[in-house]
Amino acid sequence: MAHTATAPSPQGTTSHRRPTSGSGVNFARVLKSEWIKVTTVPSTMILLSITLVVMIGLSALFAWSMATSQASAESFTSSDPEIAAQLAATDYGEMALTAPSAGIIFGQLLIASLAVVLIASEWGTGMIRSTMVAVPKRIPALLAKNLIIAAIAFVVGAGAAFISYFVAQPLLAPEDIDFAITTDGVLLSIVNTGSVLALMAVIAMSIGALLRNTAGGVVTAIGLLMVLPIIVQIFSGLADWIPDAARFLPSSAGEAMVAVTTVEDGLTQWQGALVLGGWALVLLVLSLIVTKKRDV
Amino acid sequence: MIEAAELSKRYGAKTAVDGISFSVKPGQVTGFLGPNGAGKSTTMRMIVGLDNPSGGDVRVNGKHYAQHSAPLREVGALLDAKAVHTKRTAYNHLRAMAATHGIPNSRVKEVIEMTGLGPVAKKRVGGFSLGMGQRLGIACALLGDPHTVILDEPVNGLDPEGVQWVRHLAKGLASEGRTVFLSSHLMSEMALTADHLIVIGRGRIIADAPIKEILAGHGxxxxxxxxxxxxxxxxxxxxxxxxxxxxxxxxxxxxxxxxxxxxxxxxxxxxxxxxxxxxQASLEDAYMQLTSDEVEYHSHTLPQAGVTAGGGAGLQEGK
Structure with a gap:
């Protein structure tokens, strides 16, 4: 559209033609605006850098512990046959396949915090009023922000896992448990590290939009992702349905998505994706409805 | 053109705006005057769709604010001086706002120059003085070169030079045929700037008349x-x-x-x-007389702090 033709005159106050259809709000423009907003606050770059470093660091640590465990398992073989048999059952080589995605545990917490901060700080600073005056239909603004944080989280998550793969190999190589990126399920696990972070970001941003408070949002998101699984673990002995239901927690679904081999009774990668996607979708729709209806 | 019809807003049991009807016409500066908690800011928030009315209706240029395809080009609003992320620079804030409407960066630079923000445009808003924050809010309001301009307490925190600048700006915008609606607690300022005055007290309209008439009738x-x-x-x-x-x-x-x-x-x-x-008969006197009538007519309701303590400087608008 020829919106440049209707751009404000240099003086800005000499004339005012009626706005034309080409000069209005559309989703691509809102997306660009949200991109500018996300990339022009210092917390974004700080938290993303920390996420990247922590995720790669944890993967390296995990790979190193796999290698040392493998080494000690081999040294045990000759001395004590009983323990050796037990250790032989543990396949460190197979466990090492999840090394690229090992950083997800903390990565998801950091990304969730970033997502909460990005949305809740708009209410904290009053910025939300500017946002909603510019985009009074509200939903496009919130959707655009979710889309951008999801995209960033995906790139950071998948990127960190990809880099982690190459960091892990030299650590695993001395024990001959290094593996090719083409090994069954490895590439999917790397990609899904990004997918999990993207969905976690949407979940956290929706929580932030519902609570409109940075501290409350971060605590709630971390509670859902980290504390709730622990509580469920503690009470899992009380009833049979508790461990069953625990598989459907966001954190368990995320673990299933990045697993290379499916655990017994666990969800497959795709089932995990459906469960986590469901959480994200329900919370997103809820946050859109509430934000649309409530006063700003 | 802003038209409100039976507009009301209730927060629980409290009625902030009580079925007010008024219209703000283009080509003149309309002042919006009232004591603390009278409902001015709530009314302005409803005009731009931040708050949903509990009853009634308010339209800008014939449509609800949210129905406009290019709202920033229809209405520019300064609602709250610090409706800005404190960690972002003024330039980036304006750039993000402009992007929603495809407004080019050249216009962003223009409003920065117009509002005298040039030296601080690349600094974070968190460090701004109240006056600089106001200038940024006004820059944002002017971004879309809108036909209707709403300014809530625009001179709040401005130095004398800034106050004069806002006065010229408001008059200038009105002289170009735009609708200018501004609230201020500085009634002397209102007397100098506004052509028409809407006085609100306890969510009701007390007076809606040309400023000369209000002064002549009461001063x-x-x-x-x-x-x-x-x-x-x-x-x-x-x-x-x-x-x-x-x-x-x-x-x-x-x-x-x-x-x-x-x-x-x-x-x-x-x-x-x-x-x-x-x-000159002071607007303050006229205003006191108007609100004292209001107290008389509605003496069965509890007097509010803003009206009873409205003497002299007690007429400041809070946030």
Whole structure:
């Protein structure tokens, strides 16, 4: 559209033609605006850098512990046959396949915090009023922000896992448990590290939009992702349905998505994706409805 | 053009805006005046769709604000000086706002120049003074070159130069045929800037008239007089409706007699007068009179702090 033709005159106050259809709000423009907003606050770059470093660091640590465990398992073989048999059952080589995605545990917490901060700080600073005056239909603004944080989280998550793969190999190589990126399920696990972070970001941003408070949002998101699984673990002995239901927690679904081999009774990668996607979708729709209806 | 019809807003049991109807016409500056908690900011938030009305309706240029395809090009609003992320720079804030409407960066630079933000545009908003924050809010309001401009307390925190600038800006925008709606707690400022006045108290409209009419209808004639025989002059002037106040040994303020009458009396009594300044009836006086009526008519309801304590400086609008 020829919106440049209707751009404000240099003086800005000499004339005012009626706005034309080409000069209005559309989703691509809102997306660009949200991109500018996300990339022009210092917390974004700080938290993303920390996420990247922590995720790669944890993967390296995990790979190193796999290698040392493998080494000690081999040294045990000759001395004590009983323990050796037990250790032989543990396949460190197979466990090492999840090394690229090992950083997800903390990565998801950091990304969730970033997502909460990005949305809740708009209410904290009053910025939300500017946002909603510019985009009074509200939903496009919130959707655009979710889309951008999801995209960033995906790139950071998948990127960190990809880099982690190459960091892990030299650590695993001395024990001959290094593996090719083409090994069954490895590439999917790397990609899904990004997918999990993207969905976690949407979940956290929706929580932030519902609570409109940075501290409350971060605590709630971390509670859902980290504390709730622990509580469920503690009470899992009380009833049979508790461990069953625990598989459907966001954190368990995320673990299933990045697993290379499916655990017994666990969800497959795709089932995990459906469960986590469901959480994200329900919370997103809820946050859109509430934000649309409530006063700003 | 802003049109409100039976507009109301309730927060639980409290009624902030109580079924008000008014219209703000293009080509003039309309002032919106009222004490603390009178419902000014709530009304302005409803105009731009931040708050949903509990009842009634408000439209800008014939449509609800949110129905406009290019809202920033229809209405520019300064609602809250710090409706900005404190960690972002002024330039980036304006760039993000402009992006939603495809407004080019050249326009962003223009409004930065217009509002005198140039030296601080690349600094984080968190460090801004109140005045700089106001200028940024005004820059944001002007971004879309809108036909309707809404400014809530625009001179709040501005230095005298800034106050004058806002006055010229408001008048300039109105003279180009735009609709300008501004609230201010500085009533003297309103007298200088506004052509039309809507006075609100406790969520209701008390007056909606051209400013000249409000002043003529309610204000009293006052004059400042300097003389070396103040007591004699007061005695000579003594008549119904004339009262005086002595500020200094030779300075009087006389209410109820115009300058000509004072001069005549002084001449007749051979009293030397070396300053005689007619004072315009103050909007503050007119306003006090209006709101005291409101208290009278609605004395069954509990008087609110803003109205009862409305004397003098008590008429400041809070956030």
């Amino acid at each position: 009293q004639t006052r004059a400042r007089v300097r003389t070396d025989r103040p007591a004699d002059l007061i005695r000579a002037l003594a008549a119904d409706g004339v009262s005086s106040q002595q500020f200094e040994s030779d300075l009087l303020e006389i209410t109820g007699a115009d300058s000509r009458r004072i001069a005549e009396v002084a001449l007749n009594h051979q009293i030397l007068v070396y300053e005689l300044t007619p004072l």
